[in-house]
Amino acid sequence: MTKECIIKVENMTKSFGTDVVLKDINTEIYKGDIIAIIGPSGCGKSTFIRTLNLLEQPTAGAIYVHDVDITHKKADINKIRQKVGMVFQHFNLFPNLTILDNITLAPVKTGQMSQEEAEKKAMELLERVGLIDKARAYPDTLSGGQKQRIAIVRALAMNPEILLFDEPTSALDPEMVGEVLSLMKDLAKDGMTMVVVTHEMGFAREVANRVMFFDEQIIKEEGTPEEVFDNPKSERLQNFLSCIK
Amino acid sequence: MKKKLGLIITLLVLTLVGCGSNVGASDVHSVDDLEGKKIGVQIGTVGDTYASDYEGDEAGTVVERYSKGNDAISSLKNGKVDCVIIDEQPAKEFIKRNSDLSILDEEFTLEEYAIVIAKGNDSLEEDVNKALAELIADGTLDMIIDHYITDGEVEGLAYTSPEGLDYANGELVMATNAAFPPYEYYANNSIVGIDAEMARAIADKLNKKLVIEDMEFDSIITAVQGGKADLGVAGMTITEDRLKNINFSDPYTTSKQVIIVRNGESGAVASIKDSIYQCFIEDNRYQYLVQGLWNTILISLIAVLIGVVIGFFVAVVRATHDKTGNLKLLNALCHVYLTIIRGTPAMIQLLIIYYVIFASTNISKVAVAALAFGINSGAYVAEILRGGIMSLDQGQFEGARSLGLTHGQTMRYIILPQTFKNTLPALANEFIVLIKETAISGYIGLQDLTMAGNIIRSNTYQAFLPLITVAVVYLIIVMFLSAGVQKLEKNLKKNERHVYD
Numbered sequence A: 001m002t003k004e005c006i007i008k009v010e011n012m013t014k015s016f017g018t019d020v021v022l023k024d025i026n027t028e029i030y031k032g033d034i035i036a037i038i039g040p041s042g043c044g045k046s047t048f049i050r051t052l053n054l055l056e057q058p059t060a061g062a063i064y065v066h067d068v069d070i071t072h073k074k075a076d077i078n079k080i081r082q083k084v085g086m087v088f089q090h091f092n093l094f095p096n097l098t099i100l101d102n103i104t105l106a107p108v109k110t111g112q113m114s115q116e117e118a119e120k121k122a123m124e125l126l127e128r129v130g131l132i133d134k135a136r137a138y139p140d141t142l143s144g145g146q147k148q149r150i151a152i153v154r155a156l157a158m159n160p161e162i163l164l165f166d167e168p169t170s171a172l173d174p175e176m177v178g179e180v181l182s183l184m185k186d187l188a189k190d191g192m193t194m195v196v197v198t199h200e201m202g203f204a205r206e207v208a209n210r211v212m213f214f215d216e217q218i219i220k221e222e223g224t225p226e227e228v229f230d231n232p233k234s235e236r237l238q239n240f241l242s243c244i245k
Numbered sequence B: 001m002k003k004k005l006g007l008i009i010t011l012l013v014l015t016l017v018g019c020g021s022n023v024g025a026s027d028v029h030s031v032d033d034l035e036g037k038k039i040g041v042q043i044g045t046v047g048d049t050y051a052s053d054y055e056g057d058e059a060g061t062v063v064e065r066y067s068k069g070n071d072a073i074s075s076l077k078n079g080k081v082d083c084v085i086i087d088e089q090p091a092k093e094f095i096k097r098n099s100d101l102s103i104l105d106e107e108f109t110l111e112e113y114a115i116v117i118a119k120g121n122d123s124l125e126e127d128v129n130k131a132l133a134e135l136i137a138d139g140t141l142d143m144i145i146d147h148y149i150t151d152g153e154v155e156g157l158a159y160t161s162p163e164g165l166d167y168a169n170g171e172l173v174m175a176t177n178a179a180f181p182p183y184e185y186y187a188n189n190s191i192v193g194i195d196a197e198m199a200r201a202i203a204d205k206l207n208k209k210l211v212i213e214d215m216e217f218d219s220i221i222t223a224v225q226g227g228k229a230d231l232g233v234a235g236m237t238i239t240e241d242r243l244k245n246i247n248f249s250d251p252y253t254t255s256k257q258v259i260i261v262r263n264g265e266s267g268a269v270a271s272i273k274d275s276i277y278q279c280f281i282e283d284n285r286y287q288y289l290v291q292g293l294w295n296t297i298l299i300s301l302i303a304v305l306i307g308v309v310i311g312f313f314v315a316v317v318r319a320t321h322d323k324t325g326n327l328k329l330l331n332a333l334c335h336v337y338l339t340i341i342r343g344t345p346a347m348i349q350l351l352i353i354y355y356v357i358f359a360s361t362n363i364s365k366v367a368v369a370a371l372a373f374g375i376n377s378g379a380y381v382a383e384i385l386r387g388g389i390m391s392l393d394q395g396q397f398e399g400a401r402s403l404g405l406t407h408g409q410t411m412r413y414i415i416l417p418q419t420f421k422n423t424l425p426a427l428a429n430e431f432i433v434l435i436k437e438t439a440i441s442g443y444i445g446l447q448d449l450t451m452a453g454n455i456i457r458s459n460t461y462q463a464f465l466p467l468i469t470v471a472v473v474y475l476i477i478v479m480f481l482s483a484g485v486q487k488l489e490k491n492l493k494k495n496e497r498h499v500y501d
């Protein structure tokens, strides 16, 4: 069975000045994949996930979303980003807009939906995450967990093919982590393709079908949760896992 | 409450200063006494030339140059200078109104007054000379001069335009400095005097409508050279130096320089009631302030709009360049604009825009001033906004761009609204600075609020009331603006905290 490849990373290198962060990365992300990215702080997890929607421009190599090389000058990056959603550690909701407007702005302004359609879709999604009563509120009035769920809804409103998460629960108080993770689990069940940078090993083990361990500028080790968590091959991964236990 | 109290105390202190003691008689009794004294003159006049001969001598003579004759006289009255050298007729007017001043008997040589015309404008020069000859021949000129040079009060106008003129030949623009009675001065909100009426009679003969432009004395020749005015009529003496730059018509009268000194008598100290009457009621002088206030508000409003438009544009270009590296050329242009505007005085910018860029265009002064102040303010608005944009969390850009919004959409819907809210106090401050900055509009002869105060000051020889009134009016405008901005700020804040459902 051949799976549909959504993103393909080819010999991708990223450096900041002379500081090489990622070296010659190759990988493919298939439809339905749920990839957990783990690794020590500063190893380039954020950098990697941010190159996938070109928030960081790779220094060398190529990244294909379907068959389009997004690192190419002529690529319509705005069009591609509409299909590659992203959820940030610090939510990045727009404080000048209501929750509803936060969600509907992009679908409407990019021409995907009419205002009416966008609002209908937004209300459905808000209903689903149990925040429909916040539609007309401003972000500043929400708790961290609520903000992150809205941020996920905002990304979902664009009907993305893949969602990128960069440590979505790291900025949350412990009691709010659960509500965000359970929403992400729901999405996983629905078959959403996701790439998640996370320190929640429990979540990675339970939900992911692939785990990537980033270290020393490369994907040091990759495999199923069982392979990575129960039978770590490299010493670095063993050390990493023993440190966080 | 505290504010009002502070204001009143300030007013009282100023009143005391304003009613300072009388200054004694000048120690100048003849030309020989001028050495080592402080001599007041009007800048660019023949008196200035005479006085300049003494300047920097061993005795330490100092020449104080004023842009208006009236200001020189005021300085003499309160002891800032020891004497004033000025043309005879204005001098007579000045002492008529100020019993504490006298003219010394000694006189300088006779001079001839003539009309200034641009070099090369031979046809106008010919027309003016012809008209002038007719006015002298038929006695009109003498009639006008006799009307203004009198021991009694001058009432009404001397010359009436013949009926049935259609001004088919357009306008005749006359540049002058209307603080030089009896040749030109403000009365009843218009400029009158020998020169003004003579020029009108000449214009009538040419079948043109006379338009009088009031400006600094030393700007008159430049204005005529540059085509801003057709004629310069300002009690201007024919001198060799001036002839190098400009042509003169045939002379229309003679004059001489005289020395005015304090005679030791105490000037009439007006009661507060008289002062108020003189400054505001007499001659309908309050109308200067009304007109001035209107112009100041108009200039400020248009300038703010222009400034905001330029500021937004430049800020967006610069921020886009900073964030994406695009728009290199535009960014470089914006950089040049910011450097020039922020590196030079607003007054010089105003003068350059009026006298250089719009030199030969007939554009309203209010428009020129609004444009100049708008361009000036735009630079400051731009940097305030750019600072606001750059200080916004990078996550706001990334959040919007990750959704597929373009850079432009991100700016418009996410970044600029937040920037506007965050920078509102700084922007308001810039607008307050702008309003006060418009006070230099007088340099292009625009009658703004400050200029209105100056006109009243030079007509009444009173400094206290006109200046305080103008200051208070500015204060009120600024206080209103601050209050409005505070309210707007509160509303914007409330918006974001408010939960509707």
Ligand SMILES: Nc1ncnc2c1ncn2[C@@H]1O[C@H](COP(=O)(O)OP(=O)(O)OP(=O)(O)O)[C@@H](O)[C@H]1O
Binding pocket: A016, A021, A039, A040, A041, A042, A043, A044, A045, A046, A047, A048
């Ligand atoms: N804009 C930048 N300019 C220069 N260096 C950068 C930049 N962004 C990241 N880096 C460097 O690249 C390296 C990888 O950073 P990155 O944020 O990808 O790490 P990370 O794995 O996400 O770490 P963490 O777990 O702490 O989030 C770090 O050494 C960081 O200092």
Ligand SMILES: [Mg+2]
Binding pocket: A045, A046, A047, A166, A167
């Ligand atoms: Mg990170």
